[in-house]
Amino acid sequence: MTDAAPGILSADEVDRIRNDFPILHREVNGSPLVYLDTGATSQSPNSVVEAEQEFYEQRNAAVHRGAHTLAAEATDYFEQARERVARFVGAADDEIVWTSNATEALNLVAYSVGNASLGRGGPEADRFRIGPGDEIVVTEMEHHANLIPWQELAARTGATLKFIPIGDDGTLRLDVATDLIGPATRILAFAHVSNVLGTINPIGDLIRLARNSGNPFGTLVVLDACQSAPHLSINLGELDVDFAAFSAHKMLGPTGVGVLYGRSELLNAMPPFLTGGSMITVVTMDHAEFLPAPQRFEAGTQRVSQAIAFAAAVDYLDHTGMNRIHAWESALTQRAMAGLAEIPGVRILGPAPGQPRGGLVAFDTDGVHAHDVGQFLDDRGIAVRVGHHCAQPAHRRFGVTASTRASFYLYNTEAEVDVFLQAMSEVRSYFGVTGAAREGVVAR
């Protein structure tokens, strides 16, 4: 963006942005769609859909093999996409590994560490070996994708899994983290932004604890950036994380492609997870040598069109301006939180209004199950997430099994927030929780 661009999107600009997203103009159950479920998956602008279509219409071919023109063009576009996504998150090209999604990216690290722990990868992989007496530290607010791979790794290796608890205010207990992270800590894995609480975790403090853990091999820092890369301007190189995972479909891109970021030095020392074609140099009947990163982690036919469309998505975000997008979603989130706070029986999970928060708000509605809230909202065309959002421990921490979550992005408007709040103000009486009569109910 030019220097003259204001620090936040304008309402007119958001209207223009919305014109790039055909799906936002459809009706749902007779009402205009109000899409407040970007936290689960975002919508894609025309430029993203067209990039994928253009690839299939003009240059579809397998990459990194074949000598024909289409193969060369496909490879060129594929690698350009890697460069564009790398630049977007402040990484070098060879630090970006394509995966199917963020879940696979996190599993890749966990399984590669597991392979190193079995002695794979030679002496340079010794730094990844873990076993009994070693500790893996996660947080109580993790998405299952950044919890279960570590549970499994601990079970396979005999390492111990520990977690940093959530305080009553929805932030991590840094006092506990300080005690927990020490010489035994081999891995620290945490979400940058909680997908339930919206908490923006103190990444600098946590990385400092990891860097000063006193572990002779150093503590590996793994960042779940699924709810931050789409919404905040981040520079993974400057943040000094060792690994990070994020997914295209939460940031205007297609499904089927995600990224593992890893510091080059680490990726090149780590044994592979998936093995097979395209990731090797010399293969004999009983042995294989592997390519350097990122190719050593990209076995088999790659998700080429998705990667290219992903690059179109980050271009769109870059062009709009990440700081301006974050300012806009923050304004929408605060508007939603202020409105929800006025509605009796609604309890917001996570940091209080005014505290730092990603562009989402999850809440409990007293007396009405989240599924019923979601159904009521859907009847008016409002799409929200209901359930445990793949984060059961975070819900359990606040005494609920499920919640309703509204999440916002660059294409949402203040008017949409108001439609959502109006519907929310009617939910409890519809389900007969308050004294007010339910309107328009079929009598039997």
Added chain:
Amino acid sequence: MSSPELQSLYQDIIIDAAKARHGYQPGLAGSAIGLTAGAASSSSTQTATVQTAAAHTELAAGGSATAAVATQSTVNADHCAASHQYNPTCGDELTVQVELDPAREGIVSVAWDGQGCSISQASVSLLTDLMVGKPVAEARTLIDEFRDVMRSRGKKELDIEVFEDAAALSGSSKFLARVKCAMLGWVALEDALLKLS
């Protein structure tokens, strides 16, 4: 401003049944293993096993209006079974316990514990009302018919003469995401009956 479809889903009879919770027996078979209960480490599969095993020995320890038949002294694993069902997408869970007569031909009592959305709660409450006193063979047929209607995407309706108040659940079949909610209790009863066959 609510659509007719939404009103057909949330009829008064559904909302009322979700609140009335007929057959609800909190603490049934020590089933306080819910997500809110802080049992952080057990997986749903493990939980289900424990639940089912416990149900055999602690049957009807509490008793309720519709399930006050069995007492500790009359507990007989040959005539009683329970099934724990879990909906992983929303975390709803339900344990349904059934007791048959000594000949194992008729349902003497149904009791349940669990938590969930209004559809799953109403459905199991209405199921309890419908099934107590029914021959086992008829109960199985009713469960099959219920499933058939639920899977019809709104094309079929439950016969009010047969399903009584539970016929109000027909509206759920139009909402693909809610069919599982409506089915939860019926699947649990089916599974419990299977254990006694």
